[in-house]
Each structure stands twice: as C-alpha cells, then as structure tokens.
Amino acid sequence: MAGSAPSYALEVRDAGSGAGEKEEFSEGKCGFLMVALCPCLVVFIIILIVVSIVLMVMGCRSFSNVPNGNSETEDESDECGGVPEDDDECTESVDPKEVERVSKVIEDLFASDRNMEAVLDQCDVDLSHALVLAVLSRCRHAWKPSFRFFCWAGQKPDYAHDSRAYNSMMSILGKTRQFESMVVMLEEMGKKGLLTMETFVVAIRAFAAAREMKKAVGIFELMKRYDFKAGIDTFNCLLDGLARAKLGKEAQTLFEKMKDRFPPVLKTYSILLAGWCKVKNLLEAGKVWNEIVDKGLKPDIVAHNTMLEGLLMGKRRSEAIKLFELMKSKGPSPNVRSYTILIRDLCKGNKMEEAVGYFDEMLAAGCKPDAAVYTCLIVGFGNQKKMDTVYGLLKEMKEKGCPPDSRTYNALIKLMTNRNMPDDAAMIYKKMIQRGFEPTIHTYNMMMKSYFRSRKYSMGYAVWEEMGKKGICPDDNSYTVFIGGLISQGRPEEACKHIEEMINKGMKAPQLDYNKFVADFSRAGKPDILFELAQKMKFSGKFEVSNVFARWAEMMKKRVKIRNPDQTPQRRF
Structure with a gap:
C-alpha cells in the first residue's frame, strides 16, 4: 500500500494461467461499487x-x-x-x-x-x-x-x-x-x-x-x-x-x-x-x-x-x-x-x-x-x-x-x-x-408524476385508471403521487379518501404537502380538518389511521406556532 492517508492502492494478485503462477497487478485498486443507473x-x-x-x-x-x-x-x-x-x-x-x-x-x-x-x-x-x-x-x-x-x-x-x-x-x-x-x-x-x-x-x-x-x-x-x-x-x-x-x-x-x-x-x-x-x-x-x-x-x-x-x-x-x-x-x-x-x-x-x-x-x-x-x-x-x-x-x-x-x-x-x-x-x-x-408499476408512476407536474390532471387520473385496468396494484409511491396530484388540483376530500384507503391497506402514510392540504380545507371553512379526521377515524375504530391524522395535526399546529409566535408585550418605563 502506498503512502500516507488511507490509500486504496493495493496489490491485486491475478491467478495467472500457468500452474501456480500469480501475476501481480500492482497499480490495481480494489474499489468496486455496483454501478448505478445513468444519471x-x-x-x-x-x-x-x-x-x-x-x-x-x-x-x-x-x-x-x-x-x-x-x-x-x-x-x-x-x-x-x-x-x-x-x-x-x-x-x-x-x-x-x-x-x-x-x-x-x-x-x-x-x-x-x-x-x-x-x-x-x-x-x-x-x-x-x-x-x-x-x-x-x-x-x-x-x-x-x-x-x-x-x-x-x-x-x-x-x-x-x-x-x-x-x-x-x-x-x-x-x-x-x-x-x-x-x-x-x-x-x-x-x-x-x-x-x-x-x-x-x-x-x-x-x-x-x-x-x-x-x-x-x-x-x-x-x-x-x-x-x-x-x-x-x-x-x-x-x-x-x-x-x-x-x-x-x-x-x-x-x-x-x-x-x-x-x-x-x-x-x-x-x-x-x-x-x-x-x-x-x-x-x-x-x-x-x-x-x-x-x-x-x-x-x-x-x-x-x-x-x-x-x-x-x-x-x-x-x-x-x-x-x-x-x-x-x-x-x-x-x-x-x-x-x-x-x-x-x-x-x-x-x-x-x-x-x-x-x-x-x-x-x-x-x-x-x-x-x-x-x-x-x-x-x-x-x-x-x-x-x-x-x-x-x-x-x-x-x-x-x-x-x-x-x-x-x-x-x-x-x-x-x-x-x-x-x-x-x-x-x-x-x-x-x-x-x-x-x-411495470414504475412505468405508471413516472408517467403519472409527469402529468401532474405538467398540470395535466385529467391525464394523470387516466394513468391511475389504466393501472387498474391492467391489473397493476398501486404501491406506496403510486398513492403518494396520485394523492399529491389531487392536493395540487385542490381536491383535498378525494385525497383524504385515498390516504385513508392507503393506510387501511397496511401501507405507510404518504409524504405530502400537508400545508396545501390543510390550506385547501381552510378555504372551504374547515381549518381543523386533520383533527376532525383523526376523531372520525377513532370513532370508526380505525385507530391506526386516526393516529396518523392526529400526528399530522400536531405537526401543523407546531408549524403555525413557529410562524406566528406570541409576541411578548413591550415593557413600559
């Protein structure tokens, strides 16, 4: 091995073609990593x-x-x-x-x-x-x-x-x-x-x-x-x-x-x-x-x-x-x-x-x-x-x-x-x-995401429908992309329905823009929608889903406090 700091220049020995012969490839460095997909x-x-x-x-x-x-x-x-x-x-x-x-x-x-x-x-x-x-x-x-x-x-x-x-x-x-x-x-x-x-x-x-x-x-x-x-x-x-x-x-x-x-x-x-x-x-x-x-x-x-x-x-x-x-x-x-x-x-x-x-x-x-x-x-x-x-x-x-x-x-x-x-x-x-x-399901997820990003919502929904026709079971990523598209289009109630469906199937809660999710409901006169959903799920006996909504509600509550901290009264002399 060479030099100071950890050097990866190792003597890589090759088993040559002759009987018992060992060929040295002295400059070879044995660092190999499985090559990833093209960038x-x-x-x-x-x-x-x-x-x-x-x-x-x-x-x-x-x-x-x-x-x-x-x-x-x-x-x-x-x-x-x-x-x-x-x-x-x-x-x-x-x-x-x-x-x-x-x-x-x-x-x-x-x-x-x-x-x-x-x-x-x-x-x-x-x-x-x-x-x-x-x-x-x-x-x-x-x-x-x-x-x-x-x-x-x-x-x-x-x-x-x-x-x-x-x-x-x-x-x-x-x-x-x-x-x-x-x-x-x-x-x-x-x-x-x-x-x-x-x-x-x-x-x-x-x-x-x-x-x-x-x-x-x-x-x-x-x-x-x-x-x-x-x-x-x-x-x-x-x-x-x-x-x-x-x-x-x-x-x-x-x-x-x-x-x-x-x-x-x-x-x-x-x-x-x-x-x-x-x-x-x-x-x-x-x-x-x-x-x-x-x-x-x-x-x-x-x-x-x-x-x-x-x-x-x-x-x-x-x-x-x-x-x-x-x-x-x-x-x-x-x-x-x-x-x-x-x-x-x-x-x-x-x-x-x-x-x-x-x-x-x-x-x-x-x-x-x-x-x-x-x-x-x-x-x-x-x-x-x-x-x-x-x-x-x-x-x-x-x-x-x-x-x-x-x-x-x-x-x-x-x-x-x-x-x-x-x-x-x-x-x-x-x-x-x-x-x-x-x-593959990856094919559909890519296309659906691209349509939603381009704000071609109807085509994004068409991809979702096509998955069903082809017998492709949506995975976590499919739901996340689809629910995100619904939220982007201002359809939070439908998004909420699919979040519930996703969690009921045993999938993880999606990572979404909950600021937009709550904002849409706020404009519709339902600022406490996450708390309401948590209670609704709890009364229905769906405790796992209820806990997820309750956790999101608490997160949103903390964010609001951070953005609008209580102003301390000015002292008067």
Missing part, C-alpha cells in the same frame, strides 16, 4: 433527441384517450434500463377474467370496509393454486387485503394452500415488514410439512433487506430445527442478503465466524467482494480479492466485472482500464457485460469517441451487443444532442436483431418524464404495449 442529467438532452425521433416513429399521442398516430418509436434509455419488477409468475393457466373478478371484489369491499369474506363466499369462486397466486401477485403491495384473501382461501373445504402460495404470501409480508406474521406463517408451514428451501430464502432476504442481521441469521439457524440441511448455497444467500442491504461489514464478520462450518467457494468471495463495494470500502474489497487468489481460486468473469465496476465507481478509470487490458491478455476475456461497464462510464463522462472505440473493439472480439450496451451509447450521444447518431443506433439495433427491450422502453419513458414531456412518454408506453412488453 438524471442524461435524461435532459436525450429526451430532445428521442422526442423528435419518437414523433416520427410514433404518432400516438394518447394515454387512454390520446389520439393514435403512426410513428416508429425511437428507443433510447438508461443503460441499466428500467426498474426491475418482482412479479411472482405462475406457470399454470388461469382465467384472467376470474382473477379480475376476484381482485375487484377484494379491492372494492376492502376499501368500503364491508365483509369481504362473506361476499367472496357468494361469488362461487373456483379456487385453484394458480388463481390464488395470480390474485396475491396483483395485490402484493397491499398486505392487509392480500392476507385476508389468503386466510379466506385457506379455510375453504375443497382447497388447501401449497408451498408456492405460502411462499408468495410470506414474500408480501416480508417486503412490507410484517415480520411477526411472516414468522408465524413459517411455523405453520413447518407443522403442515410445506416448508421448502425457498421459504427460508424468502425470510432471510426479508430480514436482511430490513437490516435485521440477527433475525436473518436466526432464520438460517432455524433450518436445522426443521431438518433442512444448511449448505454453502443457503449460506451464500444469507451473505448476499446482507451485502445487498449494505451490511458488508456484518457479512464479513459472519463469514469469518462460520467459514469453517461452510467452506467458501468462489461465489462466496464474490458476494463479499460486492458487499464491500456497496459500502465503498475499497481496502476491504481488495483484501477479499487477494484472499481469493491466496486460496488458489481463480477469479472468474463475475469477480473481474465487479472489480472493474468498482474501480470506475471509485473514479479510478486508469486502473480500471489496466485491469480491462489484463483481462484481454491473461483472461478471463471480457464479455459484453465487461464492455458495457466500461462504455457506460465513458458515456457518463462524455467521452463518446473512446466509448465508440471500445464498442467497435467489442464487435471485433466477437461479442454480440445487447440492448444495454446500445442504450449506453444512445444515452451518451443524446446527452450531446447528436440526434442523428441516436436515430442511427436505434435503427442499427433493429437491423442487427437486437431490438429494444422492456428496460429500454422504461428508460426512454423516464427520459421523457424527467423532461416534463408526458405525452411523448405516453407514445413510448403505447409502442411498448404494441411490442408485447408489459409496463
């Missing part, structure tokens, strides 16, 4: 480019009621594409109309506080595992109605939940941090003999994502009680959960404690490597790399790409390029992911000539480009307002049999919405549907 600035310019192209390629200017047109959509996107959506898919066939019917009953009756279960009993629902999984998937962001439906279905005489249904419900509870119910369900599965390895993985990941390390380890140790053998794969899952939750130090500590019990493999070290990179601890990441080599393991392409990404994120491009060249000469040979990592960084730095150089080199090396690497270049050139080049790349993608994927469309929509061009985002959305790609 928002990219959006700014690319949009201008795409807009023109999109207007040529797609003339559909409507969301639900916007006129259709003929244009071909130009596909530009963030390098990393859209936000992944974790839909639980079921391979069994299920009638979508039946899923829609059951889901509508749950949504309507749960919201109106009527006896949902009694109505479901009268609906003559033909329960199947596929139907239950589909309904849970649709309602996965709202744990309370999902859980009530799950309990109702489990009590039906001609139906019994299987492991998949239990795991799906556990995943919903885990992601909404209903840990007590999740653990009770795990124990119930144990009594019924329905536990699978996936059950433990779901629970471990849920606790790890919440940064509950001790509880995650507790689930791991619980496997023995149910005669499940905890092997290196499960241990790796535990470490991966901690690493993803930015608990790299805790993952390393656990690894040191249990490595004799679970002898590590290359994947184990790669997980630790990524974990240290996530918390930007380049020094510890370097130690893990060197331990890989010391143990006689040869870092594979995954480990090399992780290091390459980390060096670039650590602003050590020269070292990253040296590592990249070492990969070409010593192996493992760079793959399309390796080139994408490097090209993306160059595009972000507006070094497009170098980026194109590496792209050409990739083609010459026989690596087939994918949508992600093309998107990097599109974003980079878009950022430089080189619209002709962008259009040429989009055309080339289609000609080379590498059409835009769903991530590309989502990224393009993001570019449009960030530039406050929701109508153009709607065009891309329509083209996305035509091409057979399913939008």
